[in-house]
Structure formats: structure tokens, C-alpha cells
Amino acid sequence: MHSTFIRLVTGQAFNGAGMVLYIVCLMQMIYEASHSPILMSLVPVTITFTRFISGLVVPVFFQRFPLPMILLYAQSFKSAFFILLILVAFYGELSLIFILMSLLAFLDGCSDPASDALIPRFVQEEALVKANSTAAIVYRTIEFGCWALGGVFLAIFGAEPLLIVVFTLYVIATSVFWTIRQEASVLKDQPRKSSPFEEMLMGWKEVRRFSWLRNFIAVSFMDAAVGVVWIAAIVYIFVEEALGVSEVWWGWINASFFLGLIMTGVIVYAREHLFRRQLRRIVLIGFLGSALVTGTYALITLPLLALLLSVGVGVSQQLRGVGMHTILQQKISGEKLPYVYAVNEAVTTLAFGIGALTVGIIAENTGIRLVYLISAGFLLACMGLWFITFRKIGEEK
Incomplete structure (x- = not known):
């Protein structure tokens, strides 16, 4: 299977692991800071609403940037915003936490369509079933493992180490997407006409x-x-x-x-x-x-x-x-x-x-x-x- 596809799936796997773990962590931190189940339940609501908005807006980027560069830019900004989120989280500023959480979810909503659309560009048509099943295996395994282990890690070590783990995963994902940036010169999309x-x-x-x-x-x-x-x-x-x-x-x-x-x-x-x-x-x-x-x-x-x-x-x-x-x-x-x-x-x-x-x-x-x-x-x-x-x-x- 094409090595670039493997790198694409690997990058998305690290990104997905980080996303699950930071949601687990933030829900716990918000509950501890506010003791409000309603505020804690607003975490998935906020993420869902923001990803809906990003799904409407992201087409604006498709004719301005090649898809591999969208992945790289989105992941780079996520790493930067996550540093701010770590700093804000420790000060308990809930309004800023939700703002930064929305920005992270918006970037996820931008990168996911780009990632899915890149798969048929990196593999031949007869290999699409195998490629999609491979991606599904990796993403589901990561999702299940992180939901299961995230709470355990949080209970044993606390929020601070878990946030550092998430940031490390985001940096690794950024590095992986950096390795496929050269595909941007090959996979240029149509020039902007609209x-x-x-x-x-x-x-x-x-x-x-x-x-x-x-x-x-x-x-x-x-x-x-x-x-x-x-x-x-x-x-x-x-x-x-x-x-x-x-x-x-x-x-x-x-x-x-x-x-x-x-x-x-x-x-x-x-x-x-x-x-x-x-x-x-x-x-x-x-x-x-x-x-x-x-x-x-x-x-x-x-x-x-x-x-x-x-x-x-x-x-x-x-x-x-x-x-x-x-x-x-x-x-x-x-x-x-x-x-x-x-x-x-x-x-x-x-x-x-x-x-x-x-x-x-x-x-x-x-x-x-x-x-x-x-x-x-x-x-x-x-x-x-x-x-x-x-x-x-x-x-x-």
C-alpha cells in the first residue's frame, strides 16, 4: 500500500488519540472547577456545533490550499492552540476553555474531509476497500483504546500529565503531516475560480x-x-x-x-x-x-x-x-x-x-x-x- 497513505492514517491516528484524551481530560477539569454537570455536558455539545460550522466553511480552503497543506496547517494550529488551552485550563477560566475548545473542534472539522478525500489520491481504485478498512481498523482501535485508558490515566496521574501527553501526540501528528507536504506539489487542486x-x-x-x-x-x-x-x-x-x-x-x-x-x-x-x-x-x-x-x-x-x-x-x-x-x-x-x-x-x-x-x-x-x-x-x-x-x-x- 502507498507509503504516503500509511503516513496519512498514522497522522490522523495520533490526532484522533489526542482529541479523545483531551475531551476526557477537559470534561473532568470543567466538572472539578464548576461542579456543574450541565457545564460538563456542554463539552460534546460545543464540539458538535463547531464541527457543523466547520463543515460549512471548510470548502473555502479547498481551492486556496492543497489538501495535504490543509492537514498540516490545521494540525499546526491545533498544537499552538493546545498550548494556550493548557495554560488557560490551569487558571480555571471556563469561558476561554470553551473558546479554545471550539477552535480545536473547528480545525478537526476542516482536516477530516481533507483526509478522507486524500485516500483515493494515494491508493489505486482497486485498493480502496483495503485502504478504507485499514483506516477504520486504526481509527476505531485508537478511539476505543483512548476512551478506555484515558479515564484510568486521568484517575492515576491527574490532568496535568494527560494534557502533556495530548500535546505530544499533536506534535507527532504535525510532524507526520509535514512528511506528506511534498505531495502538495503533485496534488494541486484547481485554481480558484469562484x-x-x-x-x-x-x-x-x-x-x-x-x-x-x-x-x-x-x-x-x-x-x-x-x-x-x-x-x-x-x-x-x-x-x-x-x-x-x-x-x-x-x-x-x-x-x-x-x-x-x-x-x-x-x-x-x-x-x-x-x-x-x-x-x-x-x-x-x-x-x-x-x-x-x-x-x-x-x-x-x-x-x-x-x-x-x-x-x-x-x-x-x-x-x-x-x-x-x-x-x-x-x-x-x-x-x-x-x-x-x-x-x-x-x-x-x-x-x-x-x-x-x-x-x-x-x-x-x-x-x-x-x-x-x-x-x-x-x-x-x-x-x-x-x-x-x-x-x-x-x-x-
Whole structure:
């Protein structure tokens, strides 16, 4: 596989590890400074809202800077802002903490579409399935490991050492992205021809142009909205209310979910030639599997069965995730791909925020089981819409 792709994934892995760890750290520090659960809960809300804004704004940069340079600049500024965040955090200035947190989230929202759009430029089309599965394995493993170990590290060593670790990870990520900067001379994007406002609308125009792409974005929106039922807070409520077992099972269920994700990524990587020929059906199977498993999950009372079903959810999510990324990279031209990814970033981030708010209201007023049943229904709707999309993808150019 292309060495530049490996460096791209490595840089994003260090960046992702730093992001998870600093969120863990900041939530704890904000709670200790304010003793306010509301302020602590504003951390993910702030990050979600800011990433939505960045998804709208980032197209302005695509015709002004090559994608590798966007990654490098974003990561460099993140390292600089994080130094300020460390200094401000120790003085307990909560308003400045939230401002700097927003700036970091904005830069993440700029770098992610650029990173995703670079993958088909660094690997050949027949290797896209293997490349996307590799990226998924690395990112999911890092995410799971950092969420699991971040809290333990924080409890043992405190916030100060953890913030230093995060800064070190950001510096390493910056160094890795520096090594691919030379690709900017090879991968120059089109010269600027449009106004900033027109550039912000470019991805949305591409979505409007193709009916299959509109369906694709709609599926992504619904998928992201219902995906919130697998975030840690919602799973914790399910373990407590529906299963009636200790919080230890919360950790095991989360581990089972990530095991399914990672295991499927490895299988897809090993058998990519089989998956490559059936991408559209694989996505369909992924949605069907998620709907069935999630619906069953809502009705169970046995903790062991919950572990098995969590593995199934991870398997299904990974199948459709790799499939949808690969199809988008195959069907959208390299020039337009960053703009479409920016639209997808904005849409899915907004959906996640709406989903989190809606799920919280439903869980509080009607019970946690109904949350998972509704989620299963939306996943079936995703499957139906994807079936329509599956037929249109081959018809439109």
C-alpha cells in the first residue's frame, strides 16, 4: 500500500488519540472547577456545533490550499492552540476553555474531509476497500483504546500529565503531516475560480445534481442520528434500567461493540477482493443487520446476549461504513470529493447533535427500550432508502 497513505492514517491516528484524551481530560477539569454537570455536558455539545460550522466553511480552503497543506496547517494550529488551552485550563477560566475548545473542534472539522478525500489520491481504485478498512481498523482501535485508558490515566496521574501527553501526540501528528507536504506539489487542486460563498455551496450543488447522492446524504443523516444510541451515556442507561446489572457490564458491552468493528475491519481487509465486487449489497446487509440486532437488543434481559448483539452491531456498522466511503470515493471525481465530504461532515454532525438531544428526551419520558426500537425502525428506513440508491448509483453519471 502507498507509503504516503500509511503516513496519512498514522497522522490522523495520533490526532484522533489526542482529541479523545483531551475531551476526557477537559470534561473532568470543567466538572472539578464548576461542579456543574450541565457545564460538563456542554463539552460534546460545543464540539458538535463547531464541527457543523466547520463543515460549512471548510470548502473555502479547498481551492486556496492543497489538501495535504490543509492537514498540516490545521494540525499546526491545533498544537499552538493546545498550548494556550493548557495554560488557560490551569487558571480555571471556563469561558476561554470553551473558546479554545471550539477552535480545536473547528480545525478537526476542516482536516477530516481533507483526509478522507486524500485516500483515493494515494491508493489505486482497486485498493480502496483495503485502504478504507485499514483506516477504520486504526481509527476505531485508537478511539476505543483512548476512551478506555484515558479515564484510568486521568484517575492515576491527574490532568496535568494527560494534557502533556495530548500535546505530544499533536506534535507527532504535525510532524507526520509535514512528511506528506511534498505531495502538495503533485496534488494541486484547481485554481480558484469562484467566490468564497460559491465555494461553500459547491458540495451542496453536487448533492443537488445527483438524486443518488441526495439519497446517500439522507442515509448518512439518519444513520448518524440513530447512531447515538451506542454512545457511552445511552448504553450506561440501558445497562442500569433494562438489564439491571452493574456498571461493569457497561464496559464489557462497549468492548464487544468495538470488537465487532475491529474484527470486521480485519476480515474486510483480508477478503477485500470479495467485498469490492459487492459493495452496494454489503451496505444493504449492514443496515439490515443493524436494524435486526438493534431491535432485538431493545427486548432482551440477558446481559450475555447483550454482549453478543453488541458484537453484531459493530460488525454491521463497519460493513456499511467501509462500503459507503468506498462508493463515494469511486463515484465522485477527485476535484469534487472534498466538497462532498464537507457536506457529509456538516450533515452527520448536525444529525448526531439532533439525535443526542432527541434520544435524551425519549429516554427520560418513555424509557430506554423505546429508544432502541425507534432506532431499529430508522435503520430499516435507511435500508429502504439505500435500496433505492443502490439502483440509481449505476444509472447517473
